[in-house]
Amino acid sequence: MAYKKKYAVMALLGVCAASGVAWWAQNKSAPSGDAAKPAVTAAPGAGPAKATAVEVAKVDTMTLVDETQAVGSLRSRQGVMLRPEVGGRVKQIFFADGQRVRKGQVMVQFEDQLQQAQLSQAKAELSIAEANHKRNQELVTQNFISKRSLDESGAALEVSRAKLALADATLQRLKVLAPFDGITGLKQVNVGDYLKDGADMVNVEDMDAVLLDFRLPERFQAKIRAGQKAQLTVDALPGRPFSAIVQAVDPLIEANGRSVGVRGCIDNRQQQLRPGMFARVNAVFGSRENAMVIPEEAIIPQGGRTFVVKVVAGEKPDTLVSERVPVKVGLRQPGKVEILEGLAAGDTVVTAGHQRLQKDGTTVRVVDLSQPGAGKPAGGPAPAGAPAAPAAMAKPGAAAKNVALTGPNPCLRGADAAR
Numbered sequence: 001m002a003y004k005k006k007y008a009v010m011a012l013l014g015v016c017a018a019s020g021v022a023w024w025a026q027n028k029s030a031p032s033g034d035a036a037k038p039a040v041t042a043a044p045g046a047g048p049a050k051a052t053a054v055e056v057a058k059v060d061t062m063t064l065v066d067e068t069q070a071v072g073s074l075r076s077r078q079g080v081m082l083r084p085e086v087g088g089r090v091k092q093i094f095f096a097d098g099q100r101v102r103k104g105q106v107m108v109q110f111e112d113q114l115q116q117a118q119l120s121q122a123k124a125e126l127s128i129a130e131a132n133h134k135r136n137q138e139l140v141t142q143n144f145i146s147k148r149s150l151d152e153s154g155a156a157l158e159v160s161r162a163k164l165a166l167a168d169a170t171l172q173r174l175k176v177l178a179p180f181d182g183i184t185g186l187k188q189v190n191v192g193d194y195l196k197d198g199a200d201m202v203n204v205e206d207m208d209a210v211l212l213d214f215r216l217p218e219r220f221q222a223k224i225r226a227g228q229k230a231q232l233t234v235d236a237l238p239g240r241p242f243s244a245i246v247q248a249v250d251p252l253i254e255a256n257g258r259s260v261g262v263r264g265c266i267d268n269r270q271q272q273l274r275p276g277m278f279a280r281v282n283a284v285f286g287s288r289e290n291a292m293v294i295p296e297e298a299i300i301p302q303g304g305r306t307f308v309v310k311v312v313a314g315e316k317p318d319t320l321v322s323e324r325v326p327v328k329v330g331l332r333q334p335g336k337v338e339i340l341e342g343l344a345a346g347d348t349v350v351t352a353g354h355q356r357l358q359k360d361g362t363t364v365r366v367v368d369l370s371q372p373g374a375g376k377p378a379g380g381p382a383p384a385g386a387p388a389a390p391a392a393m394a395k396p397g398a399a400a401k402n403v404a405l406t407g408p409n410p411c412l413r414g415a416d417a418a419r
Contacts, residue, residue, distance in 0.1 A: 051365035054322075054353035056311055057295050059343050064291040064331050066223070067284045072214025072232070074277040077265070077410070078180050078206035082107060085173050087196045090189055097186050101178040101204065108189065108201060110174040119171055122164040129153070129160035182206040209410040210273050212244045212264040214281045218253050221260045223285040225249065230264050231282040234273065242266055242273070244281075245411050265411035293336045298349040299329065308343065309350040309357055311364055320364050322350065322357045 088110035095107050133153040139145045185203040189195060212232060216224060230244040244264035253260055262283070266273060300307040307324050314321040327342030343349070350357065350364070357364070 051319075051363040052322075052353060052356045053367050054309075054311070054350045054357070054364045056348045056366050057298065057351045059292050059294055059339065059345050059347045059349065061290045061345050062293055062336075063287055063289050064293070064333065064338055065284055065287045066331055067282055068216065068220060070214045070216055070281045070283060072212050072279045072281050074210045074212055074234075074266075074273055074275055074279055076182075076205040076207055076275045077209045077211055078182065079203065079275060080179055081203045082176055082178075082201045083198050084108070084110065084176055084195055084201065085197055086110075086170075088174060088194070090191050090193045090195065093187065093189070093191060095184050095187070095202070097184065099184050101182060101184055103178055103180050105178045106175050107178055107184075108176040110176075110195075112171055112174045115167065115171040115174060119164070119167040122160070122167040126157075126160040126164050129157040133157045176201065178204060180204070180206055181208075205275060207271060207273075207275070208269050210266050210268045210275060211247075212266055212279060212281065213261065214264075214279070214283075215254070215257070215259040215261050216283060218258045218260055220283070220285075221249070221253065224260070224262055224283060228286075229284050230262075231284065232266075232279045234277045234279050236277055237272060240272070246283075247411070267409045267411055269410065288331075288338075291331070292339045292343060292345055293333075294339055294343070294349055295351050296332070296335055296337045297351040299327075299337055300324075300354055308339075309354055310343070311348040311350060311366070314361075314363065320366065321360075322362045322364050323360050324357075 090108060091111045092109040093107070094105070094109070095101055101107065133150075133156070136145060136150045136153040140147060140150045182204040183206075185205065187202045189199075189201045195201070212230065214230075224246065226246050226248060228246045230246060232242050232244055233240070234242070244266045246262060246264045248263045250261035250263075294308065298308050300309070306327055306329055308327050310323045310325050311320050312323050313319070325342050328340040330338035330340045332338070353364075356362075
């Protein structure tokens with residue numbers, strides 16, 4: 001029993017000795033640890049080391065085109081299917097497929113022997129009626145006949161003249177004439193065919209100018225008006241833009257689609273376009289010079305309002321801080337947004353890193369300042385919006401200049417005639 005107590009006392013003394021050594025070692029190293037602690041915490045506390053990295057872009061100015069896209073179809077300025085007014089057998093055809101014809105040109109002649117005989121008969125009856133009336137006039141002056149006989153001969157003369165006019169009109173209806181200058185389609189009759197009245201013979205199309213019919217949503221009805229320009233392309237002629245002049249806007253809004261019909265005119269004297277083609281239309285409502293634009297990545301929608309984070313100079317020298325600014329946006333183009341209110345030309349806005357800027361006055365550090373300002377407008381989304389408008393506007397103008405050498409624009413002639 002005494003042996004066990006002896007070992008217990010020795011163990012207790014060993015534990016006490018170890019605790020004392022540990023306490024001494026800890027107190028000895030404390031000064032060096034406390035001195036090092038301020039050195040470690042001082043570095044993160046420095047201002048420049050805690051700046052938030054962001055990407056920025058400058059507020060730029062450019063010419064913006066107010067436009068919208070639609071689809072439409074082409075049709076002839078004038079087009080008609082020739083049909084006979086009376087039935088008969090085709091005697092002669094005076095045109096070929098795809099031939100240009102003039103207004104009043106005889107296209108198809110029907111058999112007219114019977115009508116020619118009726119015309120000759122009417123002429124003979126008119127000759128007799130004229131001779132009888134002249135003779136009665138002489139007899140009345142000599143009092144050989146009554147005034148009544150003279151009136152009857154005069155009425156017979158008028159009837160004969162009417163019969164002659166009727167016979168001549170019936171004969172003329174056997175000739176089918178071209179109603180206007182144009183190009184014939186594919187004929188659907190041959191010499192010797194017997195046609196009933198109203199049967200299709202051939203279509204005639206006036207293609208010197210073609211009409212463009214398209215529809216726009218009703219929200220654009222206040223913007224579109226006669227005289228505006230519309231750019232279009234057709235799938236059948238890729239890479240060839242055309243320009244149309246808006247001639248009229250339908251006053252009726254279609255109830256089913258809530259859209260308004262628009263009709264434009266295209267100068268087609270080069271005969272590149274054909275009726276029935278499908279067209280992709282870019283309706284141009286107007287343009288704004290020196291419009292302020294920023295990359296669309298800078299826009300922050302929140303609670304029905306639109307904000308941007310502007311980078312401004314801080315209170316300390318050589319520091320930049322963030323400032324959230326409400327803005328009013330206007331037109332949108334691929335990669336670009338117009339700013340109507342809230343910014344000025346030359347301001348710097350954040351395009352990447354918004355989520356790290358929780359409050360105004362946050363110190364920021366700009367990453368690659370030159371690239372967002374110059375790189376994106378030159379090689380980013382901006383070229384899709386900026387060069388597209390000049391290309392679409394310039395090429396149709398050049399084409400119109402080439403055709404202008406052959407005479408005035410038929411679309412403008414039509415507008416002048418309508419006025």
